[in-house]
Amino acid sequence: MTLASTTAAAAALPRPWQWGISRYDIAGQHVYFEISWDDWRRDTAWARAMLADHGTGPDAGLVIVGGSFESPWFDPFETAARELGAPYSTGEIWAFEAFRTGMYARRLPITMIFGIDRTVAEGLGDELAEVAGRVPVIVARPDAAGLLAEAGAQPFIVTRVGPAIAVECPHRSGAHLNGAEWTLAERGGELFISTAGPRAHRVSEAATGLAGRLAEGPCPCGRTGQRVTVTETQGA
Amino acid sequence: MPDDRFLEPEIETMPRASLAALQEERILELVPYVYERSALVRRKWEEARVKPSDIGSLADFTERVPFITKDDIRRFRDQAGDPFGGLLCTRYADTSTVFSTSGTTGDATLYAHAWDQWHPFWAATARDLWEIGVRPGDYVLGSGFKMRGPLYHSDQMLGAIPVMVSTAIGGWATALDAIRRYRPVYAQLTGLALAELDHLSRDNDMRELFSSFKGAGFAGEPLGMRARQQLKTWGVEVYVWTSTGDVTGAFECRQHDGCHAWEDCVLLEAVDPAGTAPVAEGELGELVATSLDNPVTPLVRFRSDDIIRMTRRPCACGRTHARFWPVGRKGDETIVAGRSFVPMDIWRALEQVPETATALFQLVRPAREIDELKVRVGYDPDTTTSIPDLRDQVSEAIMSAVGVPPVLELLPEPELLARGRGGKLPRVVKS
Incomplete structure (x- = not known):
């Protein structure tokens, strides 16, 4: 088979340690960062646990909504879905592509939409209420939560925090950060991020451009790390 | 083992006779498989009174197996309530991913794969990127649209490093910053991206950026x-690529003499767009594709609506797989006031007017034969000083090209870019 032969040919090539490079923007400043293959593997393991908590397994079907340039944050969830045996489709975060998220939700037995933002929620127009009623679990970005709630959903939250991502578990007690990789500090309502794990990207108390509050202490889900509630985006 | 030019030289330059034997082997495996599992294939074959036992060779397959059209898939989908239009040969739960066509010419069609490490559509593309010159450790501007899945897999397969910044509409100003910083060797461009780069070229040294x-x-x-011409001026060697009926990609090689299909992955035919007979080599025909490498939603003699010219003559690069030249979409030909034209005619006309040189336009056409030629045209607001003057110039250019005002x-x-989908602007719309 083509895939098998091409995969074998590619496997013989030298492989760099970088999985990829991406960028987050803080108040108009570009911050480039590298993701190693080891970073990506650990992120995928964490994503797998978060998705499993939301019931993702072989009977699930997901639409994961994110731009291609957001793959360092969202690819681990795509890979995790696949590893959990759940088929996934991808939606883009552009208004003109909102139809695709709606189409998958309408045509397929989708059990979770992950990552929907306000642009897509608005782009769905009248279809949003139908999507909200049909899909049991919606994990939305903070800017879409209000619209989805108005449409009848009870969304959980996923939010990018600088180079990291935070996801709410089913207990709705704030979005979990992977504490083995990152730590957050709050000063004057603003969130600052530091590297905690053996990541390629090292930052110390770096501004995230986000306002929010932190919760410490154990969550009913059993995780003990920080949880974050983003209250405002400041030019990120 | 890869060589300087080819990732899989033994497959890419395989003798035609060996390739035909490989295709026949795969077709004969595919025939009973799809008949048992694909509800649409079974329905079409039963209507045509064809059974798997009738197919004993590649020639039997291309002579006897009925075509499947996009309308067949949509009709089956609507009648049977099957989102896959009768193409799915496994359970939904056994798929890894379900993606879709762009949807620019109608309702998007779903296609699924089961895979482990690399997405199959992009795995085959690794051969093309290798021939273009992408090598381990190179940076690749690795964004784009994900409607066909993780396109950066082809970069990562080759040991290249994708630089994932937004190259969607409005993203290129900051993508240029990433180009300055990482000096990538390859990027994916679309017509909409070129329109944006055209504006950015006024304030940026594109030749240096793309060097x-x-x-x-x-x-x-x-x-x-x-x-x-503009890409040439910027020093960019452009490789046109397209898809083979949504089975895999097909890229030009460094010879730029047609798009290379991967015939170990897809069986390609070119048939009379208005009939069923194969067309002679090099003649205009409709691309018909059969998946040889997708057991989940294999297309079987799928009429793509893409009009091509095809040859199976070896390329000067040494590859032996079929090459084709995309010409347009079936049904794009329009007749207005008794005159026939295709969207490319309007395209060329608009390129002659500086304010509309990016050729962003939509032909508004409720039917193939129309009484008036209605065209929605995008203009550059930064350089347009008089709308009435522009209207006169554009009217004259189109009148000259098509013969109809x-x-x-x-x-x-x-405003017009906002009507794009998946990196494309639908060029023919109903309203």
């Missing part, structure tokens, strides 16, 4: 002459 590039892919729609709707480019 690290070994090539850039261009897909989604025809590449106009002006855009091709147009009814124009002029829109600033950003």
Whole structure:
């Protein structure tokens, strides 16, 4: 088979340690960062646990909504879905592509939409209420939560925090950060991020451009790390 | 083992007779498999009174197996309530991913794969990027649209490093910053991206910016002459690519003499667009594709609506797989007031007017034969000083190209760009 032969040919090539490079923007400043293959593997393991908590397994079907340039944050969830045996489709975060998220939700037995933002929620127009009623679990970005709630959903939250991502578990007690990789500090309502794990990207108390509050202490889900509630985006 | 030019030289330059034998072997495995599992294939074959036992060779397959059209898939989907239109040969739960066509010419069609490490559509593309010159450790501007899945897999397979910044509409100003910083060797371009780069070229030294590039892919729609010239001016070697009926990609090689299909992955035919007979080599025909490498939603003699010219003559690069030249979409030919034209005619006309040189336009056509030629045209608001003058110039250019005076709707480019989908602007719309 083509895939098998091409995969074998590619496997013989030298492989760099970088999985990829991406960028987050803080108040108009570009911050480039590298993701190693080891970073990506650990992120995928964490994503797998978060998705499993939301019931993702072989009977699930997901639409994961994110731009291609957001793959360092969202690819681990795509890979995790696949590893959990759940088929996934991808939606883009552009208004003109909102139809695709709606189409998958309408045509397929989708059990979770992950990552929907306000642009897509608005782009769905009248279809949003139908999507909200049909899909049991919606994990939305903070800017879409209000619209989805108005449409009848009870969304959980996923939010990018600088180079990291935070996801709410089913207990709705704030979005979990992977504490083995990152730590957050709050000063004057603003969130600052530091590297905690053996990541390629090292930052110390770096501004995230986000306002929010932190919760410490154990969550009913059993995780003990920080949880974050983003209250405002400041030019990120 | 890869060589300087080919990732899989023994497959890419395989003798035609060996390739035909490989295809026949795969077709004979596919025939009973799809008949048992694909509800649409079974329905079509039963209607045509064809059974798997009737197919004993590649020749039997191309002579006897009925075609499947996009309308067949949509009809089955609507009648049976099957989202896959009868194409799915496994359970939904056994798939890994379900993606879809762009949806620019109607309702998007779903296709699924089961895979482990690399997405199959992009795995085959690794051969093309290798030939363009992408090598381990190179940076690749690795964004684009994900409607066909993780396109950066082809970069990562080759040991290249994708630089994932937004190259969607409005993203290129900051993508240029990433180009300055990482000096990538390859990027994916679309017509909409070129429109944006055209504006950015006024304030940026594009030749210097693109000097690290070994090539850039261009897909989604025809590449106009002006855009091709502009890329040449910037020093960018552009590689046109397209898809083979949504089975895999097909890229130009460094010879730029047709798009290379991967015939170990897809069986390609070119047939009379208005009939069923194969067309002679090099003649205009409709691309018909059969998946040889997708056991989940295999297409079987799928009529793509893509009009091509095809040859199975070896390429000067040494590859032996079929090459084809995309010409347009079936049904794009329009007749107005008894005159026939295709969207490319309007494209060339608009390229001649500086304010509309990016050729962003939509032909508004409720039917194939129309009484008036209605065209929605995007203009550059930064350089347009008089809308009435522009209207006169554009009318004259289109009149000269098509022979019919147009009814124009002029829109600033950003407004028209917002009507794009998946990196493409639908060029023929109903309203």
